[in-house]
Amino acid sequence: MMSKGLSGIDLAHLAIDDIRRIFSYDDRDLLEEMARAARELTRRQFGRAISLYAPLYIANYCENECVYCGFHASSKIIPRSKLTMDQIDRECAALAATGIRSCLILTGESRFHSPPQYIRDACIIASRYFPYVAVEVYPLEEHEYRELYLAGVDGVTIYQETYDRARYDELHLAGPKKVYDYRVEAPDRVARSGMRQISMGVLLGLTDWRQDIMALFEHVRHLEREYPGVEFGLAFPRLRRVADDEHHYIEVSDKEMFKIMCAARLFFPRAGISISTRELPAFRDRIIEFGVTKMSAGSSTRVGGYVERSEYDDGQFQVHDPRSFDEVKAMLMAKGFDPVVTEWRNIVNS
Amino acid sequence: MEDTLLIAGREFTSRFFLGTGKFGNKAAMKEAIITSGSQLVTVALRRIDLDDTDENILSFIPESTTIMVNTSGARNADEAVRIARIAKEAGYGDWIKIEVINDSRYLLPDNQETIKATKVLSGEGFVVLPYMNPDLYVAKALVDAGAAAVMPLGSLIGSNQGLRMRALIEVLIEEIIEVPIVVDAGIGRPSQAAEAMEIGAAAVLANTAVADAEDPPLMAAAFARGVEAGRMAYLAKMGKERTMARASSPLTGFLYDE
Numbered sequence: 001m002m003s004k005g006l007s008g009i010d011l012a013h014l015a016i017d018d019i020r021r022i023f024s025y026d027d028r029d030l031l032e033e034m035a036r037a038a039r040e041l042t043r044r045q046f047g048r049a050i051s052l053y054a055p056l057y058i059a060n061y062c063e064n065e066c067v068y069c070g071f072h073a074s075s076k077i078i079p080r081s082k083l084t085m086d087q088i089d090r091e092c093a094a095l096a097a098t099g100i101r102s103c104l105i106l107t108g109e110s111r112f113h114s115p116p117q118y119i120r121d122a123c124i125i126a127s128r129y130f131p132y133v134a135v136e137v138y139p140l141e142e143h144e145y146r147e148l149y150l151a152g153v154d155g156v157t158i159y160q161e162t163y164d165r166a167r168y169d170e171l172h173l174a175g176p177k178k179v180y181d182y183r184v185e186a187p188d189r190v191a192r193s194g195m196r197q198i199s200m201g202v203l204l205g206l207t208d209w210r211q212d213i214m215a216l217f218e219h220v221r222h223l224e225r226e227y228p229g230v231e232f233g234l235a236f237p238r239l240r241r242v243a244d245d246e247h248h249y250i251e252v253s254d255k256e257m258f259k260i261m262c263a264a265r266l267f268f269p270r271a272g273i274s275i276s277t278r279e280l281p282a283f284r285d286r287i288i289e290f291g292v293t294k295m296s297a298g299s300s301t302r303v304g305g306y307v308e309r310s311e312y313d314d315g316q317f318q319v320h321d322p323r324s325f326d327e328v329k330a331m332l333m334a335k336g337f338d339p340v341v342t343e344w345r346n347i348v349n350s
Numbered sequence: 351m352e353d354t355l356l357i358a359g360r361e362f363t364s365r366f367f368l369g370t371g372k373f374g375n376k377a378a379m380k381e382a383i384i385t386s387g388s389q390l391v392t393v394a395l396r397r398i399d400l401d402d403t404d405e406n407i408l409s410f411i412p413e414s415t416t417i418m419v420n421t422s423g424a425r426n427a428d429e430a431v432r433i434a435r436i437a438k439e440a441g442y443g444d445w446i447k448i449e450v451i452n453d454s455r456y457l458l459p460d461n462q463e464t465i466k467a468t469k470v471l472s473g474e475g476f477v478v479l480p481y482m483n484p485d486l487y488v489a490k491a492l493v494d495a496g497a498a499a500v501m502p503l504g505s506l507i508g509s510n511q512g513l514r515m516r517a518l519i520e521v522l523i524e525e526i527i528e529v530p531i532v533v534d535a536g537i538g539r540p541s542q543a544a545e546a547m548e549i550g551a552a553a554v555l556a557n558t559a560v561a562d563a564e565d566p567p568l569m570a571a572a573f574a575r576g577v578e579a580g581r582m583a584y585l586a587k588m589g590k591e592r593t594m595a596r597a598s599s600p601l602t603g604f605l606y607d608e
């Protein structure tokens with residue numbers, strides 16, 4: 001049972017100020033207590049089910065200069081491409097053949113190369129293969145989200161990266177993404193469009209994670225009250241290999257990452273929490289039971305990466321968990337979890 | 351005389367209904383259905399994958415069990431109706447548990463939308479069992495709309511808090527005589543299931559507490575017995591609980607010239 005432990009913090013009824021206190025302690029007992037509470041709550045809310053999904057990159061043209069991203073506009077290393085509708089169909093078929101039923105469609109930010117209409121057409125094709133389709137694309141207008149929703153899209157992923165405005169400005173050198181407010185207001189537009197799920201997050205390592213996570217939690221809690229029908233999801237991708245970098249990234253340790261996950265579960269009992277393939281398998285497997293509800297599996301972050309499996313590391317970020325969909329499924333089953341492949345059936349949105 | 355529960359013309363000898371979500375594996379779920387003797391289980395349409403027989407949850411449900419598809423994921427009446435129709439077309443029968451939830455933090459049912467969906471679906475010939483927040487007016491409206499049973503929540507879904515809504519559920523049991531009252535959600539222990547039956551519920555539906563146990567089949571059997579014990583106590587018309595001992599010399603004796 002959850003109780004007021006050593007810290008005097010009531011983990012069963014966390015207030016935002018408690019989160020601030022939790023983040024300021026480095027206390028082994030507190031962390032242990034949080035882990036127990038997060039595990040119990042996750043089991044009660046979600047049982048032993050973990051949903052599996054895979055990303056599908058359809059285009060990587062990008063006008064943004066985000067200093068931390070492999071797809072940034074001036075990068076000459078990344079070959080730029082954009083799949084045709086036929087190629088998208090073949091990518092979907094190849095991905096669906098692995099057993100995946102939930103798919104996240106991604107593009108870079110280019111209204112010229114990958115306009116909303118193109119994304120929409122891709123989603124219509126994807127929805128023939130996958131009962132659940134979500135998008136992770138540049139921020140759109142409300143009516144554009146609405147069109148995606150009507151085309152069968154049920155979820156949108158949009159990360160603010162950081163809530164520190166000055167730092168945001170510093171790290172986003174050029175491109176439409178430079179406008180902080182247009183991005184931070186995107187979840188409101190998504191919610192108003194009718195979309196069922198919104199996944200939000202910050203990129204850990206850009207600035208002091210405590211401030212960023214607090215801001216994220218406050219943002220999501222506000223949206224929950226405003227749009228109670230929307231299911232919110234959280235993700236905590238973290239930058240790796242941050243040493244000796246000119247951009248002054250701040251490393252987030254495994255212990256800190258673990259604390260963030262537990263705090264997220266306790267503060268948002270019903271939120272979906274996903275864990276990225278950026279994480280190493282050993283760590284990924286360990287933290288599942290403390291709040292994770294969703295994992296990507298057998299992921300490729302290359303455009304066209306499923307038809308043409310490649311050894312080259314030229315995706316948006318390096319995938320640190322190279323296991324196939326079947327391998328991830330087997331790992332989950334061995335740990336007593338039910339890998340859920342089908343979690344949604346499109347019911348014709350209107 | 352056998353004590354059977356009748357819903358929409360179908361007889362149930364077990365009054366324990368089981369939800370099929372949240373189990374660690376589908377074999378454990380199947381075992382739980384068998385050991386509990388449950389004859390009615392709910393399955394979320396969103397979890398049914400017909401393309402894959404290994405994963406298809408339906409192939410783990412014993413033949414003789416009545417399957418009631420639930421509308422999990424519906425945020426309004428219209429979506430619940432669409433999910434029910436898809437389920438029927440796909441051949442999953444016409445028993446539907448209506449679950450309309452437009453609140454992702456507490457998962458509380460939207461009573462008004464639930465009434466609307468009940469009306470439409472019962473009009474289309476579905477056997478409709480709506481999940482609701484216990485309220486007498488709503489329960490009456492659900493009966494008028496054609497519900498085959500009314501399923502009030504005992505407490506918040508997945509909370510294991512038991513019969514927090516007891517006083518309001520007692521009102522439903524007392525006043526709604528046309529259809530059975532089935533307590534659904536929040537029942538965390540067999541003793542809580544027994545309590546619901548003792549006060550006169552027709553059946554209990556549980557899921558989390560069974561799926562979450564270290565040994566789900568054993569816990570399912572324990573729940574089934576809790577439900578049976580509570581039912582027997584109800585039929586045996588147990589004595590009322592008293593808060594103080596009864597005075598041995600009556601207080602009103604002087605009125606009778608004794």
